[in-house]
Every structure is written in structure tokens, then in C-alpha cells.
Amino acid sequence: MDDNEEEALLRSAAILTSGAILEARERVERELHQAKKLLEERTAELDHSVSMLRATIESTADGLLVTDENGRILCHNQLYLRMWPIPTELMETGSHQALIQHCGSLLKDPRQFELSVDEIYAEWPLESFDVLRFNDGRVFERYTKVKFVEGRNVGRVWSFRDITQRGQAEADKAQLAAIVESSYDAIIVKDLDGIITNWNAGAERIFGYRADEIIGSSISRLIPPDRVEEAARIMSFIKQGRLTEHFETVRLGKGGKAIDVSVTISPVKDSAGNIIAASKVARDITQRKESQERIRYLAHYDSLTGLPNRALLADRMRIAIGNAARYSYRLALLFVDLDRFKLVNDSLGHDVGDKLLKIVAERMQSVGRQTDTISRVGGDEFIVLLSQIANAEDAARIAEKLIAALSQPYTIEEHELVVTASVGISIYPDSGKDTGTLLRNADASMYSAKEAGRNRYHFYSEDLTSGASERLNLERDLRGAVEREEVFVVYQPQIELATGRVIGAEALMRWRNPKRGLVSPASFIPLAEDTGLILSLGEHILRESCLQARQWRDSGAKVIVAVNVSAVQFRQKNFTGVVLGVLADTGLPPKCLELEVTESVVMQGVESVVHKMRILDNHGIKVAIDDFGTGYSSLSYLRQFPVDRLKIDQSFIRDLPDNTDATAIVCAIVGMGRSLGLRVIAEGVETEAQANFLQSIGCEEGQGYLYAKPMEANDFKVWLRNWKLH
Numbered sequence: 001m002d003d004n005e006e007e008a009l010l011r012s013a014a015i016l017t018s019g020a021i022l023e024a025r026e027r028v029e030r031e032l033h034q035a036k037k038l039l040e041e042r043t044a045e046l047d048h049s050v051s052m053l054r055a056t057i058e059s060t061a062d063g064l065l066v067t068d069e070n071g072r073i074l075c076h077n078q079l080y081l082r083m084w085p086i087p088t089e090l091m092e093t094g095s096h097q098a099l100i101q102h103c104g105s106l107l108k109d110p111r112q113f114e115l116s117v118d119e120i121y122a123e124w125p126l127e128s129f130d131v132l133r134f135n136d137g138r139v140f141e142r143y144t145k146v147k148f149v150e151g152r153n154v155g156r157v158w159s160f161r162d163i164t165q166r167g168q169a170e171a172d173k174a175q176l177a178a179i180v181e182s183s184y185d186a187i188i189v190k191d192l193d194g195i196i197t198n199w200n201a202g203a204e205r206i207f208g209y210r211a212d213e214i215i216g217s218s219i220s221r222l223i224p225p226d227r228v229e230e231a232a233r234i235m236s237f238i239k240q241g242r243l244t245e246h247f248e249t250v251r252l253g254k255g256g257k258a259i260d261v262s263v264t265i266s267p268v269k270d271s272a273g274n275i276i277a278a279s280k281v282a283r284d285i286t287q288r289k290e291s292q293e294r295i296r297y298l299a300h301y302d303s304l305t306g307l308p309n310r311a312l313l314a315d316r317m318r319i320a321i322g323n324a325a326r327y328s329y330r331l332a333l334l335f336v337d338l339d340r341f342k343l344v345n346d347s348l349g350h351d352v353g354d355k356l357l358k359i360v361a362e363r364m365q366s367v368g369r370q371t372d373t374i375s376r377v378g379g380d381e382f383i384v385l386l387s388q389i390a391n392a393e394d395a396a397r398i399a400e401k402l403i404a405a406l407s408q409p410y411t412i413e414e415h416e417l418v419v420t421a422s423v424g425i426s427i428y429p430d431s432g433k434d435t436g437t438l439l440r441n442a443d444a445s446m447y448s449a450k451e452a453g454r455n456r457y458h459f460y461s462e463d464l465t466s467g468a469s470e471r472l473n474l475e476r477d478l479r480g481a482v483e484r485e486e487v488f489v490v491y492q493p494q495i496e497l498a499t500g501r502v503i504g505a506e507a508l509m510r511w512r513n514p515k516r517g518l519v520s521p522a523s524f525i526p527l528a529e530d531t532g533l534i535l536s537l538g539e540h541i542l543r544e545s546c547l548q549a550r551q552w553r554d555s556g557a558k559v560i561v562a563v564n565v566s567a568v569q570f571r572q573k574n575f576t577g578v579v580l581g582v583l584a585d586t587g588l589p590p591k592c593l594e595l596e597v598t599e600s601v602v603m604q605g606v607e608s609v610v611h612k613m614r615i616l617d618n619h620g621i622k623v624a625i626d627d628f629g630t631g632y633s634s635l636s637y638l639r640q641f642p643v644d645r646l647k648i649d650q651s652f653i654r655d656l657p658d659n660t661d662a663t664a665i666v667c668a669i670v671g672m673g674r675s676l677g678l679r680v681i682a683e684g685v686e687t688e689a690q691a692n693f694l695q696s697i698g699c700e701e702g703q704g705y706l707y708a709k710p711m712e713a714n715d716f717k718v719w720l721r722n723w724k725l726h
Contacts, residue, residue, distance in 0.1 A: 063160040066147065071096030071121055074155060083140070083160055108133045120144060120156075131163075138164045186261075186282040189268065192239065194219045197277065206261070206284045208254030222251045224258065238267045238278045248285065260286045302376040304354055305361035313375040313383055317435045320387045324428055332395035334384040335424040335442035336364070336402060339454040341380035342532065346571045348415060355412050356419065363405045367398070383442070392427055392459065399423045399457040407455060420455035422446050431460040447471075475531055477513055478524055482540045487511050489544045490710035493719070494562070494681060494703045497695040502720060504560035504594065506683075506703060507545035508710050509537065529568050538569045539578060546586040546593060548713050553592060557720060562594040562624060567601045571608075576615045583621075590620035596647065598626050610640055617642035624681075628669060639676065646673040650684020650704070657693035670699050 063080035067073055073096060081091070084103055091099075100117050104110030113132065120128050124146070132140040143159045186203035190196050196219055199211040207214075207222060214221070223231045227249055234245050244266045253259050261282045268277035300312040308316070317333075324331050338360065345353040357380065364382060368374045373385040384402070389395055403421055410417040424445025432438040441460040449458040481487045487509065494504040511519045528534040542563050549561035569575060583590055595616065601609065613623055624645040648669050655662040666682070673680035682694050685704030694702055708719055 061161065065158040065160075066155060067096060067158065068155040069124075069153060073099070080160065083162060106134055106136075108135055132160075138162060184283075186280075186284075188219075188280045188282065189277055190219045190280070191277045192275070194235070198279075203282070206253065206259065206282065207251070208257075222253075224250055224252055227251075234265060235278065238265060239275060241267065241275060251282065259284060260289045305358055305376050307361050307365075307382075308373055308375040310375065310377040310383075313373060313377065313385060314435055316373045316387075317385055317438070320385060321428060321433070321435065321438075324388070325433075330389050330391070330430075331428045332386040332389050332392075332398075333426045333428075333438045333442045334386065334395065334399055334402070334457075335426075335439075335446040336382040336384060336406075337422050337424075337446050337450070338380040338406070339420045339422055339450070341419065342568075344417060344419065346568070346573075348413075349573070352412050352415065356410055356417065359410055359412075360406060360419075363408075364402060367401045367405050372398075383439070389427075392425075392430075395425050395427065396457065396459075399425060403455060403457065422449040422454050423457035424449055424460065425457055426460045471527065474519075474524065474527055475533075477516065478511070478528060478531075478533055481511055481513070482536060486513055487537060487540060488712065489541055489548070490712055491548075491561075491716045492703055492710040493708050493716070493723070494560075494701055495707050497691055497700060497702050502559060502723060503701060504562055505549075505716065506562045506564075506596070506710075507541060507548075508564070509541045510710075525566070529566055532568065534566050534568050535572065538566060539582070542579065543582050543586065546582055546588040549592055550586050550588040552717070553588070557717075558592075559720075560592050560594055560622070561588075562596050564596045564626065565601070567598070570597055570601050570612070576612050579616065579621065580619060591622070594622035594624055594644070596624045596626040599628060610642075613642045643676075643678060645679040645681060645701075648680065648682045648699070650682075653682050653684040653690055653694075653704070654686075656690045663693075666694070666699075667697050670694075670697050674698060 058077050058079070060077065060079070063077065063083040065073065065076045065080050073091065076091070080086075084106065086099065086102060090102060100114055104113045107113050116128075116130055126146050128142075128144045130142045132142050134140070139162075141161045141163050143161075144156050145159075146153055147155050147157050184202055184205075186206045187198070187200045188196060188203050189198035196215050196217055199209070199215050203214075204210055219231070220228070230249065234247070237245055244264055246262075246264045248260070248262050250258050251261050251263075262285045263280060263282050265278055265280045267275045268279050270276050298309075300309060301307065302309045320331050341353065341356075344356060357376070360380075360382070361374070361376065364374050364384070368384060369386075371387050373387070375383050375385070377383050384398070386395055386398060403423060406419065406421040410419065424442045424447070426432060426438045426441040426445060428438060431441045445458045445460040448461070449456050452458065490508050490510050491505040492508065493502050494506060495501070496503050509521060509525070511521075511524055513519055525534070528537055545561045545563050549559060552559050565575075572578065579593075579595070580590075583593065616623055622644040623642065624647050625641075625643055626647045627649040628646045646669060648666060652662050652665050652669075656666060657663060670680050679701060680699050681701035681703065682690075682699055683703050685691050685694070685702040685706045687706060690704075691702060691706060708723075711719060
């Protein structure tokens with residue numbers, strides 16, 4: 001081949017090669033373009049998938065966190081950040097350990113949280129569950145699971161769900177269930193067909209059926225035949241959507257026992273608001289009904305005797321007065337009070353007293369006419385309403401029959417008793433034209449009969465009204481005086497005559513009323529004894545005095561307190577128990593208390609008095625006989641009593657030393673006391689001459705205005721300090 005041919009051949013080859021290259025390049029460019037387009041499509045699809053995945057992650061109700069097998073954070077949703085909450089810079093670091101420490105600091109048990117996470121990464125379980133409790137009260141469920149991609153373990157997904165409200169709801173539901181079950185009331189649920197579906201312990205207690213006996217049964221088992229229509233009507237109201245029905249009815253318990261119940265019934269609705277059942281709350285009111293009946297009875301009748309009481313009497317008097325005014329005839333009111341009934345109660349006890357009152361009521365009923373009203377208005381007081389009389393003599397004849405019947409002997413528990421009655425009579429319209437006036441005037445007449453010697457009747461007279469009214473007003477004011485802090489104690493010092501040393505203080509009761517001012521003890525103490533108020537007043541004074549003496553003793557003043565005791569107090573069966581109880585409550589040593597009783601007390605019921613005095617003496621409590629010389633003193637009687645001191649009445653001291661009779665009496669009392677080994681104190685010492693005379697005849701002690709008037713506790717304390725300085 002020559003050179004030209006070769007050159008032509010090379011030129012042809014170059015042309016072919018250049019075309020192939022161009023063709024190949026075009027093909028490559030086409031493929032690159034297709035690849036780029038496919039990549040863009042795939043990228044768009046991937047971006048869409050990622051966007052969908054991100055939207056899905058963000059829309060989930062759980063906080064999500066994804067970590068690799070080393071704990072490095074790969075991704076999370078915003079809810080996760082809000083739930084914990086986690087600072088942005090902490091997430092940017094990607095440090096899982098720092099994240100764990102931050103999260104742990106929010107929990108009640110951070111150590112347990114960190115250990116559980118470490119265990120998960122160490123053992124790498126496929127799944128793990130836990131409950132996390134936060135310091136702020138929130139509760140999370142934590143669930144984690146291994147993430148696989150194409151069969152390869154690529155990390156973990158951590159899911160956190162806030163169950164705080166669910167937990168609270170479950171707790172509330174459990175609490176509500178416990179309340180329902182523990183309710184004293186019956187709580188019953190029945191469906192719209194009347195089938196019982198729920199039955200609590202209260203229902204079992206009231207109706208007697210156990211839950212397994214009654215659930216599934218018809219509510220008709222509890223409904224009496226005469227209440228079926230009522231129950232159907234109430235149920236129709238509930239089906240119509242009425243919120244609640246409350247009513248009282250009768251239901252049947254196990255065995256057919258009728259039970260009075262108060263019922264509240266309400267509809268039960270489903271989530272859509274449809275009525276699906278009825279709930280019933282039933283309360284047993286059987287006892288309340290019985291109590292109401294009893295109250296209605298007691299409102300008109302006396303519980304002890306069965307006689308009409310004051311309320312029923314007032315109602316019948318109103319009717320009787322109306323009839324008497326309309327038809328111009330008379331009626332009479334007889335106020336009957338048993339004489340010395342309190343003595344029976346105090347000496348033999350209230351049981352015997354109650355039995356006596358029942359017999360008295362029976363005897364009065366045997367005397368009275370069928371048209372009359374015999375009522376008990378309190379204690380031993382009875383009122384007889386004679387609804388129609390011709391004249392005053394008719395009332396007098398009934399009064400005489402009552403007095404004769406009541407004065408017959410009574411035999412009660414082997415005790416033979418004789419009790420009389422005093423009767424006061426008021427006549428309509430002569431003694432009053434209304435109920436209140438007739439009652440007051442009959443009461444005043446009764447007191448007149450008592451003052452005239454008892455066991456008799458008196459008609460009303462005008463001059464008795466004012467005296468009786470004042471007595472009633474005084475008694476009313478005296479009641480509650482202790483609670484109103486009107487009654488208080490004053491103390492008068494007792495002096496050793498030879499040395500001037502203060503050896504004690506007599507505690508005296510005083511009453512300061514806002515309207516009456518300072519009321520004389522001579523006025524209110526006898527009234528308190530007659531009415532029995534002296535028991536509460538006396539215990540109050542004893543307690544206050546012992547408490548004050550304890551305070552003086554604690555401050556260094558060794559003062560014995562002497563407290564007066566009335567005959568009514570001393571006759572109490574539990575008198576010594578009251579005294580010992582007060583000493584125990586106040587902490588006063590028994591040797592620091594002296595009880596002053598009068599001669600009249602110790603000379604009545606000697607055996608009982610000696611027994612009580614010995615109990616007091618055995619405990620170290622001193623006893624003094626007050627107002628000695630004014631009663632029926634007897635040396636032989638005095639020897640029986642464990643007495644520590646005689647107190648000479650001030651009426652004998654007043655005329656010393658000039659009156660020869662007073663001198664003789666005082667010398668005799670001092671001599672008697674010394675012969676019995678008793679201390680003798682004179683009260684009412686007002687002059688130096690009296691004090692010197694008493695000391696000269698061997699009287700060791702005295703008290704009176706010469707030394708000090710009775711003083712309240714604070715003034716006594718100041719006086720005592722000044723006296724010691726003097």
C-alpha cells in the first residue's frame with residue numbers, strides 16, 4: 001500500500017472514530033440526563049417521604065426519640081422536647097449521657113432511671129417498658145424498641161406517653177368505687193327494665209340481701225304491693241329525663257320486713273347522653289320515723305307517768321277557757337306539789353323517786369273526773385284542770401280528795417314512805433282570764449299552802465302574786481349564773497390570835513347580777529337550796545376555791561381554804577366522790593382543804609354523816625362545824641364525828657366582852673372544844689377588845705373585819721403580802 005492509500009485510510013479511520021466518539025458522547029449525555037432526572041424524581045420522592053415521616057412523627061400523641069446503638073441522638077419530635085423539657089443546646093450536642101442526666105433530674109427517682117437506661121444499652125433487649133414519676137406530679141409511660149432496617153439493627157426508638165390524667169381518672173374511679181362501697185346508704189343501679197345491676201354494702205346492710213343474691217333480680221322484690229304504682233310512676237319520670245326524684249317511701253327487706261327509706265333516684269346516661277339505667281340512693285329512716293312518732297308523743301305526754309304534759313295542758317286550757325267564756329261557767333286549776341319529795345330522791349335515789357311519781361299519777365287519776373285533765377309539768381309538780389265547776393267548793397272537794405289519796409303510805413322496794421301534797425287553786429275568771437295568769441296564781445297559792453304547813457290547799461289571793469313573782473324571777477336569773485360568770489368567790493383570812501399568822505381563808509360565794517347588782521347571799525342561797533341549784537353552784541365554788549388555793553400554794557403561801565357546804569350538798573350520795581374528784585382535778589393536797597358544815601347538817605341522819613366524815617378524814621380533809629352554838633349542840637353527838645374545828649357564830653362574838661351571857665356561852669364553847677381536842681375559831685371579830693378576850697380564854701383563831709373583809713383572789717394576794725410586811 002502506497003502512501004496515498006495509507007493516508008486515505010487513516011483519514012477515513014479518523015472520520016469514523018470522530019463520529020463514534022460524538023455518538024458515544026451524545027449517548028452518555030443522554031444517559032446522564034436521564035440519570036439526573038431520575039435522581040431528581042427519587043430525591044423529590046425521598047423528600048416527600050421524609051416530610052410525611054416528619055409530619056407523622058410530629059402528629060403522634062407520644063414524645064419520640066431515636067438513638068443509634070451507641071446512644072447518639074438521631075432524631076426526635078417537638079412533643080418530646082416539650083414533655084421533658086430539654087434545652088436546645090443540649091439537643092445540639094447529641095450527648096445521650098447529658099440528656100439522661102437532665103431527664104433524671106426531673107424525676108422522683110433519678111438514680112433508678114439512669115440505671116434502667118444503662119441496662120437497656122448494656123443488654124439491648126428488643127423491648128422495654130417502664131413508668132416514670134416526675135417531681136411535679138406528672139406520670140409517663142416509657143416504651144423503647146429496637147429499630148431494624150433491612151434486617152440490620154440500626155438503633156432504638158424511645159416513646160413517652162403522658163398518663164397523668166388517666167392515672168388520676170383511674171384513682172378517682174377507684175376512690176369513687178370505694179366511697180360507694182363504704183357508703184352507709186344503699187346505692188343501687190337498675191337498668192330500664194328494672195333489673196338490678198349494682199348493689200353496694202350499704203344496700204346489703206339495709207335490705208339484708210347479699211350482692212350475689214340480688215344482682216340480676218327485678219327491683220320489684222323490694223317493692224310492697226301497695227307501692228308498685230308509685231315505683232312505676234317514678235321510673236317513668238326518670239325515663240323521660242327528669243334529673244332526680246326525692247321521696248320517702250316503704251321498701252321490703254329480706255324476709256318481707258317493711259323498711260322506711262328516703263330515696264333519691266337519678267338517670268344514668270351513656271357517653272352519647274342516652275338514658276340507659278337509673279341509680280338509687282336509699283337511706284334507712286325507720287329509726288327516724290319511730291323517733292318522730294316518739295317525739296310527737298313526748299311533745300304532748302310525760303314519758304315517765306304517761307300523763308299529759310305542759311304543752312297538751314296548755315292546749316286543753318285554751319279550749320276550756322274558750323268554752324267557759326262562751327257559756328259563762330267556771331273552771332279551776334289545781335297546782336299540786338309533793339312535800340319533801342327531794343328528800344326521797346336524795347336519800348333513796350331517783351329510781352325510787354320515779355316509782356313514787358308513777359304511783360302518785362295513778363292515784364290522782366283514780367280521784368279525777370273523766371272530763372278533767374291531770375298533767376305532770378315537771379319534777380314532782382302536777383296540774384289538774386277541772387274543766388267545769390259550779391263553784392269554788394267543787395274545786396276544794398277535789399283538792400281534799402287528792403290530798404287524802406296522796407297522803408296514804410307508799411311501799412316501794414321494801415321502803416314504806418309517807419308523802420303529802422300542797423295544793424294551790426286558781427279559779428276562772430276570778431283568779432285570772434288567761435292560761436298564764438291562772439298558772440301563775442295557782443303556783444303562788446301552792447307556795448302559800450306550803451308556807452302554812454304543807455299537806456293542805458290554798459286558794460289564790462292577790463297579795464301572794466308579787467312575792468311569788470319575785471321568787472320566780474330570782475330563780476330564773478340564778479339559773480345559768482355560773483355559765484355567765486356572775487358567781488364568784490371571795491376570801492376572808494383566818495388568823496392565829498397569838499401570833500397574827502394567817503392560817504387559812506374562808507371561801508364565800510357571791511353573785512353579781514347585771515340587773516340586780518350584788519345579790520345578798522341571804523336571798524339567793526336559800527333559794528338555791530330549795531331548787532337544787534346549790535349542787536352546781538356549790539361544786540363550782542369548791543372547784544374555784546381549790547384551784548385558787550393550789551395557786552397560792554405554788555407561789556409559797558401555805559393557806560388552808562375553808563369552803564362552806566350546804567345540807568343539800570352533804571346529803572348527796574356521791575358527795576365525797578365529788579370532793580375527791582375536785583381535789584384530783586385541781587391538784588390541791590387534801591390537807592389544804594377544810595369543809596364547813598352547820599350543826600343542822602351533822603345532826604340529821606347521824607349514821608350517814610359519820611360515814612361521810614370518816615371518808616373525808618381518811619383522805620386528810622378537815623371538817624369544821626360552822627355557826628356552832630346556834631343549833632342543838634350535844635357533847636355526846638360531837639364525840640362521834642371526826643371533826644377538826646368548831647366555829648363560834650358571830651352573833652355571840654358581837655357582844656363581847658361586855659355582855660355576860662355572850663361571855664358565858666363563848667367560854668363554854670371554847671371549853672367544850674378544848675375538852676374534845678378541837679381547834680376553835682371565832683368569826684365576826686371586829687375589835688381589839690374582842691380579839692384580846694378570845695385569846696385570854698384560850699380561843700386560838702379568829703376572823704372578821706378587824707383583820708380584813710372578804711376579798712376577791714387578787715385583792716387577797718395583795719392583802720396577804722402587806723399583812724406579812726406589817
